[in-house]
Amino acid sequence: MSQSGRVKMADVAREAGVSVATVSKVVNGRWGVSAATVERVLAVVGDLGYEASLGASSLRSHRTNVLGVLLAEFEPFSTELLKGVSEAVGHTDFELLAFSGGRSGGGVGWERRSLARLGGSLVDGAIVVTPTVVDAGNGIPVVAVDPHTGPSEVPTVDSDNLAGAMSAVEHLIGLGHRRIAHLAGRDDLESARLREEGFRRAMAAAGLAVDESLVRVGGYRAESADAVVREMLTGADRPTAVFAANDLTAIHTMAVAAELGLRVPDDLSVVGFDNVPESALTDPGLTTVAQPLHEMGRRAVEVLVELLQDGADGEPAHVRLPTQLVVRQSCAAPPR
Amino acid sequence: MSQSGRVKMADVAREAGVSVATVSKVVNGRWGVSAATVERVLAVVGDLGYEASLGASSLRSHRTNVLGVLLAEFEPFSTELLKGVSEAVGHTDFELLAFSGGRSGGGVGWERRSLARLGGSLVDGAIVVTPTVVDAGNGIPVVAVDPHTGPSEVPTVDSDNLAGAMSAVEHLIGLGHRRIAHLAGRDDLESARLREEGFRRAMAAAGLAVDESLVRVGGYRAESADAVVREMLTGADRPTAVFAANDLTAIHTMAVAAELGLRVPDDLSVVGFDNVPESALTDPGLTTVAQPLHEMGRRAVEVLVELLQDGADGEPAHVRLPTQLVVRQSCAAPPR
DNA sequence: CTGAAAGCGCTAACAG
DNA sequence: CTGTTAGCGCTTTCAG
Numbered sequence: 001m002s003q004s005g006r007v008k009m010a011d012v013a014r015e016a017g018v019s020v021a022t023v024s025k026v027v028n029g030r031w032g033v034s035a036a037t038v039e040r041v042l043a044v045v046g047d048l049g050y051e052a053s054l055g056a057s058s059l060r061s062h063r064t065n066v067l068g069v070l071l072a073e074f075e076p077f078s079t080e081l082l083k084g085v086s087e088a089v090g091h092t093d094f095e096l097l098a099f100s101g102g103r104s105g106g107g108v109g110w111e112r113r114s115l116a117r118l119g120g121s122l123v124d125g126a127i128v129v130t131p132t133v134v135d136a137g138n139g140i141p142v143v144a145v146d147p148h149t150g151p152s153e154v155p156t157v158d159s160d161n162l163a164g165a166m167s168a169v170e171h172l173i174g175l176g177h178r179r180i181a182h183l184a185g186r187d188d189l190e191s192a193r194l195r196e197e198g199f200r201r202a203m204a205a206a207g208l209a210v211d212e213s214l215v216r217v218g219g220y221r222a223e224s225a226d227a228v229v230r231e232m233l234t235g236a237d238r239p240t241a242v243f244a245a246n247d248l249t250a251i252h253t254m255a256v257a258a259e260l261g262l263r264v265p266d267d268l269s270v271v272g273f274d275n276v277p278e279s280a281l282t283d284p285g286l287t288t289v290a291q292p293l294h295e296m297g298r299r300a301v302e303v304l305v306e307l308l309q310d311g312a313d314g315e316p317a318h319v320r321l322p323t324q325l326v327v328r329q330s331c332a333a334p335p336r
Numbered sequence: 337m338s339q340s341g342r343v344k345m346a347d348v349a350r351e352a353g354v355s356v357a358t359v360s361k362v363v364n365g366r367w368g369v370s371a372a373t374v375e376r377v378l379a380v381v382g383d384l385g386y387e388a389s390l391g392a393s394s395l396r397s398h399r400t401n402v403l404g405v406l407l408a409e410f411e412p413f414s415t416e417l418l419k420g421v422s423e424a425v426g427h428t429d430f431e432l433l434a435f436s437g438g439r440s441g442g443g444v445g446w447e448r449r450s451l452a453r454l455g456g457s458l459v460d461g462a463i464v465v466t467p468t469v470v471d472a473g474n475g476i477p478v479v480a481v482d483p484h485t486g487p488s489e490v491p492t493v494d495s496d497n498l499a500g501a502m503s504a505v506e507h508l509i510g511l512g513h514r515r516i517a518h519l520a521g522r523d524d525l526e527s528a529r530l531r532e533e534g535f536r537r538a539m540a541a542a543g544l545a546v547d548e549s550l551v552r553v554g555g556y557r558a559e560s561a562d563a564v565v566r567e568m569l570t571g572a573d574r575p576t577a578v579f580a581a582n583d584l585t586a587i588h589t590m591a592v593a594a595e596l597g598l599r600v601p602d603d604l605s606v607v608g609f610d611n612v613p614e615s616a617l618t619d620p621g622l623t624t625v626a627q628p629l630h631e632m633g634r635r636a637v638e639v640l641v642e643l644l645q646d647g648a649d650g651e652p653a654h655v656r657l658p659t660q661l662v663v664r665q666s667c668a669a670p671p672r
Numbered sequence: 673c674t675g676a677a678a679g680c681g682c683t684a685a686c687a688g
Numbered sequence: 689c690t691g692t693t694a695g696c697g698c699t700t701t702c703a704g
Binding site (some may be wrong): 008010011018020021023025028030052053055056058059060061309 | 674680681682684
Binding site for chain 1 (some may be wrong): 340374378385386387388389390391392394395409410411412415416418419421422425426432433434435436437448449452453454456457458475501528612613614616619651
């Protein structure tokens with residue numbers, strides 16, 4: 001039947017002998033079409049396999065029943081989150097659209113760009129993952145997961161980064177470590193700032209001084225951390241343990257250590273943060289602070305859907321979930 | 337500056353004192369605009385933070401520089417693939433859009449629906465993940481990953497399911513197993529069919545008869561496999577080993593075994609297929625057949641981009657990548 | 673070099 | 689109940 005290109009509403013209309021307006025009404029279940037017509041049109045729709053163009057209908061109706069997830073790139077953190085989001089969305093009748101705009105790693109501002117490109121038409125609401133700047137949305141409801149600025153005027157979902165970081169460092173201290181390094185995220189990320197803060201508090205609580213030369217910014221990506229890690233591990237007085245701000249850089253730390261001939265955990269202990277599945281794939285398995293990533297995704301959907309239904313009444317929600325230390329094999333007592 | 341809703345091209349035009357047509361030309365880098373005007377418009381664009389609406393521009397131009405990934409839901413298999421896709425797309429100047437249409441698990445036809453909704457406007461080309469029916473695209477280039485029908489008129493990317501399955505079963509046989517069950521996918525999935533075929537060939541090669549009561553369809557999801565697994569493991573003459581058609585059902589098999597008081601691998605050996613990161617998270621770790629998921633995603637992008645640039649000249653590409661057995665701790669010699 | 677006008681495919685008032 | 693008439697925000701001729 002359908003010969004070239006996509007089937008459009010006009011094709012259905014012609015075939016069914018009605019106007020496009022009528023087809024539109026039928027397709028959208030609007031009132032005021034005779035049962036006979038509805039049936040005929042639906043038959044043709046099925047026949048031709050017609051499906052409305054998301055772009056076109058959204059342009060006009062500003063209601064698409066599609067939820068958007070905006071992210072810088074599809075890496076372990078955001079894909080884990082997506083699993084939770086996907087599961088939760090499956091219980092609603094929304095469709096799900098994940099968008100990664102701009103070039104990988106996204107120059108700053110990807111969240112604004114993406115929001116502008118999709119918002120106001122394609123998606124009814126959006127979940128932005130790890131945004132560094134949140135514009136209170138672009139006319140559409142937005143919830144931020146693990147945002148830059150920490151709780152603000154836009155609803156957020158995150159985990160208890162401070163307590164999580166403390167538990168990780170306490171674990172190292174408990175094993176006997178004194179010379180502990182922190183491979184920090186970036187100052188402009190709230191989660192990273194809190195993890196560093198947790199590191200410092202745990203150290204202070206144990207009466208340990210922080211050697212500032214061992215607190216270095218590695219970002220959240222392997223590439224950005226590489227040079228810093230090498231330097232840290234080849235330095236004269238290298239640390240006996242490293243607390244990395246996330247799993248990706250922790251895993252990279254282990255890789256660099258191996259390359260340098262250091263055994264983990266015998267020569268160097270490593271702790272990460274996130275508990276992405278990849279952290280269990282390393283050898284030895286990475287001890288890390290688990291964030292309930294799936295749950296965070298589910299909660300974000302919950303908050304967003306509620307916003308969509310009830311509107312933004314009152315204070316924005318700020319959901320904070322607990323973290324938990326997952327002990328694997330990457331930590332041991334320090335070498336003597 | 338921007339007060340309500342999104343900034344649109346008309347706003348930029350007004351502010352810059354030119355027509356929308358001119359703004360459009362500038363924004364799209366078209367020829368024939370004076371340097372002075374270009375500069376002025378660009379300044380306003382930056383100022384107002386203007387970003388073209390994907391929906392609107394795609395509607396008119398049929399070129400969006402966005403690649404689509406269509407999937408039934410965001411589960412481990414497709415998200416691993418996405419990581420590879422994302423990485424590869426990062427090296428191009430395309431943006432990436434992953435869409436999961438319809439309700440979770442998607443009634444059949446989700447691939448057609450999604451393609452119709454996005455194709456012809458929103459995306460320039462699409463990668464469909466595990467489609468059960470491939471319509472040769474909806475006017476746009478399409479490449480299928482791990483498709484239903486096996487190599488066909490649409491380009492495909494998959495892995496060597498037959499050899500992979502054989503290696504898994506040979507591993508079990510090598511350990512001394514004779515009574516091996518196969519938790520099959522579904523007959524209408526090419527990959528599942530080939531895995532079953534591999535199972536049978538390996539058994540035959542070893543001179544072992546297949547007990548047909550131990551070849552049961554579990555689908556690719558935990559829920560669909562649950563009842564079948566329970567029945568299999570509680571039967572009178574239960575198998576000493578199970579080769580599941582994918583990791584998700586293998587993992588579920590281990591869970592059910594644990595629930596029934598069976599120890600893995602002492603009482604029951606289990607092998608999976610896919611090697612999604614989750615397979616390393618189980619206790620004991622799951623022995624499984626690795627598919628190069630990231631690589632498959634990368635290759636799919638490669639094929640798609642080429643299609644987009646050079647058009648579909650000649651035979652459709654069919655990329656088949658090798659699999660590899662990953663031995664963890666879920667298999668041992670059968671109990672005597 | 674610039675702007676006016678005509679749609680892309682669809683939905684939302686309105687008339688008939 | 690049904691069709692006609694306007695656009696949504698943008699790109700693209702085609703005159704000026």
